[in-house]
Amino acid sequence: xxxxxxxxxxxxxxxxxxxxxxxxxxxxxxxxxxxxxxxxxxxxxxxxxxxxxxxxxxxxxxxxxxxxxxxxxxxxxxxxxxxxxxxxxxxxxxxxxxxxxxxxxxxxxxxxxxxxxxxxxxxxxxxxxxxxxxxxxxxxxxxxxxxxxxxxxxxxxxxxxxxxxxxxxxxxxxxxxxxxxxxxxxxxxxxxxxxxxxxxxxxxxxxxxxxxxxxxxxxxxxxxxxxxxxxxxxxxxxxxxxxxxxxxxxxxxxxxxxxxxxxxxxxxxxxxxxxxxxxxxxxxxxxxxxxxxxxxxxxxxxxxxxxx
Amino acid sequence: xxxxxxxxxxxxxxxxxxxxxxxxxxxxxxxxxxxxxxxxxxxxxxxxxxxxxxxxxxxxxxxxxxxxxxxxxxxxxxxxxxxxxxxxxxxxxxxxxxxxxxxxxxxxxxxxxxxxxxxxxxxxxxxxxxxxxxxxxxxxxxxxxxxxxxxxxxxxxxxxxxxxxxxxxxxxxxxxxxxxxxxxxxxxxxxxxxxxxxxxxxxxxxxxxxxxxxxxxxxxxxxxxxxxxxxxxxxxxxxxxxxxxxxxxxxxxxxxxxxxxxxxxxx
Numbered sequence: 264x265x266x267x268x269x270x271x272x273x274x275x276x277x278x279x280x281x282x283x284x285x286x287x288x289x290x291x292x293x294x295x296x297x298x299x300x301x302x303x304x305x306x307x308x309x310x311x312x313x314x315x316x317x318x319x320x321x322x323x324x325x326x327x328x329x330x331x332x333x334x335x336x337x338x339x340x341x342x343x344x345x346x347x348x349x350x351x352x353x354x355x356x357x358x359x360x361x362x363x364x365x366x367x368x369x370x371x372x373x374x375x376x377x378x379x380x381x382x383x384x385x386x387x388x389x390x391x392x393x394x395x396x397x398x399x400x401x402x403x404x405x406x407x408x409x410x411x412x413x414x415x416x417x418x419x420x421x422x423x424x425x426x427x428x429x430x431x432x433x434x435x436x437x438x439x440x441x442x443x444x445x446x447x448x449x450x451x452x453x454x455x456x457x458x459x460x461x462x463x464x465x466x467x468x469x470x471x472x473x474x475x476x477x478x479x480x481x482x483x484x485x486x487x488x489x490x491x492x493x494x495x496x497x498x499x500x501x502x503x504x505x506x507x508x509x510x511x512x513x514x515x516x517x518x519x520x521x522x523x524x525x526x527x528x529x530x531x532x533x534x535x536x537x538x539x540x541x542x543x544x545x546x547x548x549x550x551x552x553x554x555x556x557x558x559x560x561x562x563x564x565x566x567x568x569x570x571x
Numbered sequence: 572x573x574x575x576x577x578x579x580x581x582x583x584x585x586x587x588x589x590x591x592x593x594x595x596x597x598x599x600x601x602x603x604x605x606x607x608x609x610x611x612x613x614x615x616x617x618x619x620x621x622x623x624x625x626x627x628x629x630x631x632x633x634x635x636x637x638x639x640x641x642x643x644x645x646x647x648x649x650x651x652x653x654x655x656x657x658x659x660x661x662x663x664x665x666x667x668x669x670x671x672x673x674x675x676x677x678x679x680x681x682x683x684x685x686x687x688x689x690x691x692x693x694x695x696x697x698x699x700x701x702x703x704x705x706x707x708x709x710x711x712x713x714x715x716x717x718x719x720x721x722x723x724x725x726x727x728x729x730x731x732x733x734x735x736x737x738x739x740x741x742x743x744x745x746x747x748x749x750x751x752x753x754x755x756x757x758x759x760x761x762x763x764x765x766x767x768x769x770x771x772x773x774x775x776x777x778x779x780x781x782x783x784x785x786x787x788x789x790x791x792x793x794x795x796x797x798x799x800x801x802x803x804x805x806x807x808x809x810x811x812x813x814x815x816x817x818x819x820x821x822x823x824x825x826x827x828x829x830x831x832x833x834x835x836x837x838x
Contacts, residue, residue, distance in 0.1 A: 297651035305674035311685030398810030504678040525680040545681025
């Protein structure tokens, strides 16, 4: 440790001489266009959304467009369909993230061991993540879930199972597709964590007679913490936004059983043509995602701290 | 027992993809056949996908152009911005970085309403740029975030040494910093390409002319070459065709992608 800090110390900035204002700006200017462009590109559409959300804009009423304050937010929050969409989104995201993280950890543990053909297995296991979501939705809808020709019913028929998956278990059907797609993503991140573990510590634990489970829960899991956190955070941010699978497999149905927030907004904007309410719902989703992501990260961190 | 569990997970991950390939290779008259290994193999489904009446090659070309241009622009803009954020100190920098990263969390659907209105007003409906510009806004935050952490890890002395040896700041950036940042840029490029290649909502709403559709939309509206039957085989063949580029991309550069992702993201 001391050797390391000694070697990095000289790399620290040797207190640079304070620059004048003019010099500072001369340095900054060449770098600013990119920065401004990124800010404009990323923030302006959202500001537009906020602007529309404050207007009573409905494409079916061409004269509309008046300022209505927060009325759209009130309407959306009071809408039972919106609340239903919130519940569906939470269930969908939470189940998919938990399932794919657990499965991902299991697969990563498998791939961290040495066995013949490991490279091939690893590459094959990544493929679900690479299948285009629209194509994956089609694949599950037709080849897996089809009540007559689907593989799932065919495989379960010896047990007397014959189910129309999409209409009888719509939410479960979507969760299965999403879990299938996101497991490889979690596996990759966890695997990167496993491989950065020092083999000496694991060897020491073995010598000290620690059982496999103890080694896993006391050494491996705490080490994996930041990797799992990253996976959960990125995973939930993207899974909240799921649209393709729902659009293609269930169209939000039957009824509203699988309508999540993105699909709700889509319906508001392109079926009901209520741009104001769709924009308000969009703003609510953005704010909620940011709050939940921050909160989720805290909870996960605390969980790990208590364990270790 | 744990091994059995892992075997089940592996099966869960691999079967659907295997089935997609197997269904593609079956001749159309055997498409509802559930034998695990296709009885006979034929390229008919793949040929049907590229039938001129389907217009699938045009969709492929559209997707390649849109995803490719998005990736190139993201790299150029993202690299300079990340460098600026890593090296410059100015008031409100943290807020700027937070605002950019928060954009990752904006569901595309929540932006679609203003985008559609805007693009209708300026006549961008059914154009490539109407897809590329929004994709940039989704890809840039991740790229900037990845590369900022990359640039921050590099000691400032690198540029100072280069400048002491007679480089201009621009040269120092190009000749010293860029080569070291390459793994991070590479990862960002692959992720951006995958994101743009797979994007669905914007491509679905902004484009309504079949000729300008990307493959995601084309696949979702794919009814196959033959009418009045379930075109399982052709649909799966289309799925295989659009997945192959990504599988190849990742197969060739898997090691580099993971190295770039974890070196930048976690530390």
